Amino acid sequence: MENPLSYRDNVLHIEEVALDTVARRAGTPCYIYSANAILCRFRAYDKAFGDQAHKVCYSVKANGSLSLLALLATAGSGFDIVSGGELFRVLRAGGDRSSVVFSGVGKTAEEIEYALEREIHSFHCESESELFLIDALAARLGKRARVAVRINPDVDTATHPYISTGLRQHKFGIDIAGVEGVYERARAHRNLDLEGVSCHIGSQLLSSEPLLEALDHLLALVERLRAKGFPIRYLDLGGGLGVPYKPGEQAPSISDYIARMCSRVGGRGLTLMVEPGRSLVAEAGILLCRVLYRKRNGDKEFVIVDAAMNDLLRPSLYAAHHEILPVRRDDRRGTIQADVVGPVCETGDFLARDRQMANVLPGDLVAIAMAGAYGFVLSSNYNARPRAAEVLVAGKGWRIVRQRESYEDLVRGEVV
Ligand SMILES: *Cc1c(COP(=O)(O)O)cnc(C)c1O
Helix, strand or coil, rough: CCCCCCEEECCEECCCCCCHHHHHHHHEEEEEEEHHHHHHHHHHHHHHHHCCCCEEEEEEHHCCCCHHHHHHHHCCCCCECCCHHHHHHHHHHCCHHEEEECCCCCCCCHHHHHHHHHHCEEECCHHHHHHHHHHHHHCCCEEEEEEEEEEEEECCCCCCHEEECCCCCCCEEEHHHHHHHHHHHHCCCCCCEEEEEEEECECEECCCCCHHHHHHHHHHHHHHHHHHCCCCCCECCCEEEECCCCCCCCCCCHHHHHHHHHHHHHHCCEEECCCCHHHHHHHHHEEEEEEEEEECCCCEEEECCCCCCCCHHHHHHHHCCCEEEECECHHHHHHEEEEEEEECCCCCCCEEEEEECCCCCCCEEEEEEECCCCCCCHHHHHHHHHCCCCEEEECCCCEEEEEEEEEHHHCCCCCC
16 A cells, blocks of 8 residues: 655655645644545555445544544545434535444444434344333434444454453453353333444554454354344454554555455355544644754753644554654654654653664654544643644645634633
8 A cells, every 4th residue: 555655856756745835824733634645545445345235434533623534425435424423524524324344342322322313223232221222212212223233352463462452351342252142131111223243453554364363253142143034134253453653563454455365255145334533544644743843861862842642642552653754854863763752741742762763953844654543532621731733635635624622722612
């Protein structure tokens, strides 16, 4: 899959746009996304299914910016949401409500009612009490709810413990061992259509094996449920495909993964669904920032930039690695080993540690690569820092799709 970043005349470009041009008008810190990189990945998923009935439902929590949702909606994507707010965003962006699936362990009654009224595709339920509540609310509204139980297949994923979800000890899903009983008891709920099975075993998976293992468990379950008379029509395998954050890291190819998935499913009359988040948007985005200062404390060299953990939390939260690229490449300057840190008053506020990187100086622009997923969405106003602007690039064109927050935005809704 091609990378949207490249150096032209030693200036870093995303698609055909020079990053210093964007910084001049949009300011820093600023998230910048390549529309074509996102579309290219979406089409890789969509095409690989061939004539297998399927739906690709982009996982909104990876990046819920309206412009990205609109881009994917136009390309024919469905959406995987985990809150009422995400449903609101999808609808605001012009997404098709009938291809929205609602996941999450803690859906509130208000959120369920909102989704029932909008007639989304289905609910992925994570407990028996949730099935009970959805049925009761659907009855009150005179609606039917299509549901799948989210299965916890007890598959180990070898990813960061914070983003692994498919083991029995995790809060997600219902243990596959007892799930048939759950479907049986749910038969009594008159307003539910039990038509699916779903799972999502973790994120940033650098092998598709655990996903295919989970698929095998789910396919066997589909057979057992069908034998009991449940009309199971769809199987949703969730998201989770990883991306190569570190140089030399290998991620599974989207099309190979989907092809292997399809070959296991064959002609069972199932619609296959997937919920990719990271693998659609991570590589398409960067966080552009400016070097404020350089300093040395003892043996340690620091590069202080104008973006911080409130803008990009992943390094602080997961010790995640993001490449740091100078916008103007000048090999004569050599390299340094440094911590790249932001202005937030926390020792945990860093974007890179002990990093061998270009010898950047105050005033230089740097790009933090592969920041399109779980970047802006995890940003906050900590230290009363306005959240960054967002820019969408397509070919030579680009536009600001989210204004940088102002100081007034910081106090909206507050009273003295
Ligand atoms: C987070 C999440 C996804 C997306 O995961 P990625 O690793 O970003 O692909 C899909 N489905 C559910 C239910 C999720 O919670």
